[in-house]
Amino acid sequence: MSEAAVKSKTVRFSVTRQDSPDSAPYQEEFEVEYRPNMNVISALMEIRRNPVNTKGENTTPINWDMNCLEEVCGACSMVINGKPRQSCTALIDQLEQPIRLEPMRTFPVVRDLQVDRSRMFDSLKKVKAWIPIDGTYDLGPGPRMPEKKRQWAYELSKCMTCGVCLEACPNVNSKSDFIGPAPLSQVRLFNSHPTGEMNKAERLEEIMGDGGLANCGNSQNCVQSCPKGIPLTTSIAALNRDTTLQSFKNFFGSDRV
Amino acid sequence: MAGNREFFNRKLHSLLGVIPVGVFLIQHLVVNHFATRGEEAFNSASHFMESLPFRYLLEIFVIFLPLLYHAIYGLYIAFTAKNNTSKYSYFRNWMFYIQRITGVITLIFLVWHVWETRIQAAMGADVNFQMMENILANPFMLAFYIIGVLSAIFHFANGLWSFMVSWGITVSPRSQVISTYVTLGIFVALSIVGIRAIFAFV
Ligand code: HEM
Ligand code: SF4
Ligand code: FES
Numbered sequence: 001m002s003e004a005a006v007k008s009k010t011v012r013f014s015v016t017r018q019d020s021p022d023s024a025p026y027q028e029e030f031e032v033e034y035r036p037n038m039n040v041i042s043a044l045m046e047i048r049r050n051p052v053n054t055k056g057e058n059t060t061p062i063n064w065d066m067n068c069l070e071e072v073c074g075a076c077s078m079v080i081n082g083k084p085r086q087s088c089t090a091l092i093d094q095l096e097q098p099i100r101l102e103p104m105r106t107f108p109v110v111r112d113l114q115v116d117r118s119r120m121f122d123s124l125k126k127v128k129a130w131i132p133i134d135g136t137y138d139l140g141p142g143p144r145m146p147e148k149k150r151q152w153a154y155e156l157s158k159c160m161t162c163g164v165c166l167e168a169c170p171n172v173n174s175k176s177d178f179i180g181p182a183p184l185s186q187v188r189l190f191n192s193h194p195t196g197e198m199n200k201a202e203r204l205e206e207i208m209g210d211g212g213l214a215n216c217g218n219s220q221n222c223v224q225s226c227p228k229g230i231p232l233t234t235s236i237a238a239l240n241r242d243t244t245l246q247s248f249k250n251f252f253g254s255d256r257v
Numbered sequence: 258m259a260g261n262r263e264f265f266n267r268k269l270h271s272l273l274g275v276i277p278v279g280v281f282l283i284q285h286l287v288v289n290h291f292a293t294r295g296e297e298a299f300n301s302a303s304h305f306m307e308s309l310p311f312r313y314l315l316e317i318f319v320i321f322l323p324l325l326y327h328a329i330y331g332l333y334i335a336f337t338a339k340n341n342t343s344k345y346s347y348f349r350n351w352m353f354y355i356q357r358i359t360g361v362i363t364l365i366f367l368v369w370h371v372w373e374t375r376i377q378a379a380m381g382a383d384v385n386f387q388m389m390e391n392i393l394a395n396p397f398m399l400a401f402y403i404i405g406v407l408s409a410i411f412h413f414a415n416g417l418w419s420f421m422v423s424w425g426i427t428v429s430p431r432s433q434v435i436s437t438y439v440t441l442g443i444f445v446a447l448s449i450v451g452i453r454a455i456f457a458f459v
Contacts, residue, residue, distance in 0.1 A: 082344055083344070168341070168345055170338045170339050170340050170341050170350070170353065170354075171337070171338055171339075173337075173338075173339040175336075175337045175339070176337045208261050208264040209261050209263075209264070210261065210262075210263050211263075212261070212263070212264065213264075214263060214264045214267035214268065214423075215263075215267070216423075217334070217338060217353055217356075217419070218349065218353060218419045218422050218423070219345075219349055219350045219353035219354075220347065220349035220350065220353075221341070221345045221347060221349075221350050224345065224347050225345070231430070233422075233430070233433075234428060234429060234430060236422075237422050237425055237427065237428040237429075237433070238425065238428050239425075240422065240423055240424060240425035240428075241424070241425020241426075241428060242425070243264070243425075244268075244424055244425050245425075247264070247265075247268070
């Protein structure tokens with residue numbers, strides 16, 4: 001690069017890279033020209049256009065995941081300057097340099113900054129995070145949901161399965177099979193829906209299984225880290241109450257279904 | 258129990274931490290506190306405890322087995338965590354970490370303390386005011402006892418906080434903030450009782 005690059009402001013990056021799921025990670029430094037309102041993804045795109053590191057060596061473009069670019073899909077999560085967050089909303093102006101980018105190691109690394117969040121989708125299937133409405137005949141309209149409750153439930157429904165809460169949790173790691181806060185909170189969401197409530201016990205019993213709710217140790221990092229401000233620890237405590245009652249019902253039997 | 262083994266084990270661990278182990282801790286600290294009223298008061302309080310009916314049954318089923326279960330499963334829980342307070346230095350994350358550290362310190366202290374008192378008693382020694390006076394005359398042992406007692410009390414008080422979350426008693430954020438202050442108060446109050454008792458022997 002010529003004079004222009006020397007004169008203009010640049011942004012420095014230190015990226016943890018990894019060529020394949022089982023190869024060793026390594027560090028690579030990059031420098032890109034500053035543009036106003038840049039975010040981490042636009043900088044990564046800039047590097048992709050001309051993948052040369054600070055030593056002047058040609059290298060492979062950095063791999064990362066993204067989709068919506070407006071913090072609703074959760075795909076672009078990575079660890080930026082030590083904290084897991086979405087790279088599409090990480091503004092360069094607000095970050096200390098060199099900006100350190102790492103993959104969220106709680107998940108298997110696919111390549112560079114891209115991780116495989118399949119375990120979260122598997123957990124959602126496991127806890128039946130949906131409302132079964134199919135029948136062999138038309139079941140008619142379900143019970144109505146009060147508007148106030150709908151607004152309340154909307155907050156819980158904002159989860160984008162981004163994985164930040166699992167990354168922040170000290171009890172989600174390679175030594176434990178804890179499913180983590182996000183799918184638990186979804187159980188609370190679907191259990192409070194008037195139709196979803198009909199399968200409440202099934203979902204509760206699922207999270208009373210191995211790797212379930214009881215693995216929570218109340219570090220409460222999740223609620224501090226969730227980019228959507230979901231009240232995860234309130235969900236967990238509420239589910240603790242529900243599962244305690246459910247376990248009594250299972251053991252003693254109950255006059256209610 | 259219908260349902261799941263891990264769920265049951267965790268709930269049992271949580272319950273035993275309060276009943277009976279936590280209740281025993283309070284009772285033990287209160288009995289020790291008689292030392293502040295002099296040698297005789299302490300000896301008669303401790304002899305009263307020793308002469309309770311069904312002493313061995315009580316010791317085994319109210320103290321020893323619950324504590325053993327809580328301690329062993331607690332070690333397993335403590336070592337499956339990957340503590341990350343350097344990255345996430347939030348108050349509750351620190352409490353989470355200190356809960357595990359104090360659990361381990363308490364275990365080391367208890368093994369030593371039980372060896373030095375209850376096991377020696379079983380081998381014929383007389384556990385009384387004078388014995389504690391001799392132990393605590395050593396400044397290292399004094400420091401060890403202060404650390405051990407404060408660890409156990411912290412672990413119990415903060416454990417009460419998480420117990421109330423684990424059983425769904427404190428659900429809302431506000432109730433959890435209030436219980437933080439309440440359990441902090443319990444920590445301070447029991448620490449005064451414990452430390453006063455220790456210094457009564459010095
Ligand atoms: C004086 C003896 C002890 C008392 C009174 C006590 C009490 C408690 C209480 C009340 C809890 C809270 C339960 C909950 O979160 O639901 C707890 C948790 C815990 N205890 Fe103990 N404990 C004692 C000894 C130990 C020992 C020796 C260990 C061994 C390392 C230990 C390890 C733990 C751990 C790791 C937890 C956290 C469990 C979790 O968050 O899931 N405790 N304890
Ligand atoms: S609960 Fe929050 S942090 Fe966790 S996956 Fe959902 S959006 Fe991400
Ligand atoms: S790309 Fe969808 S959240 Fe960032």
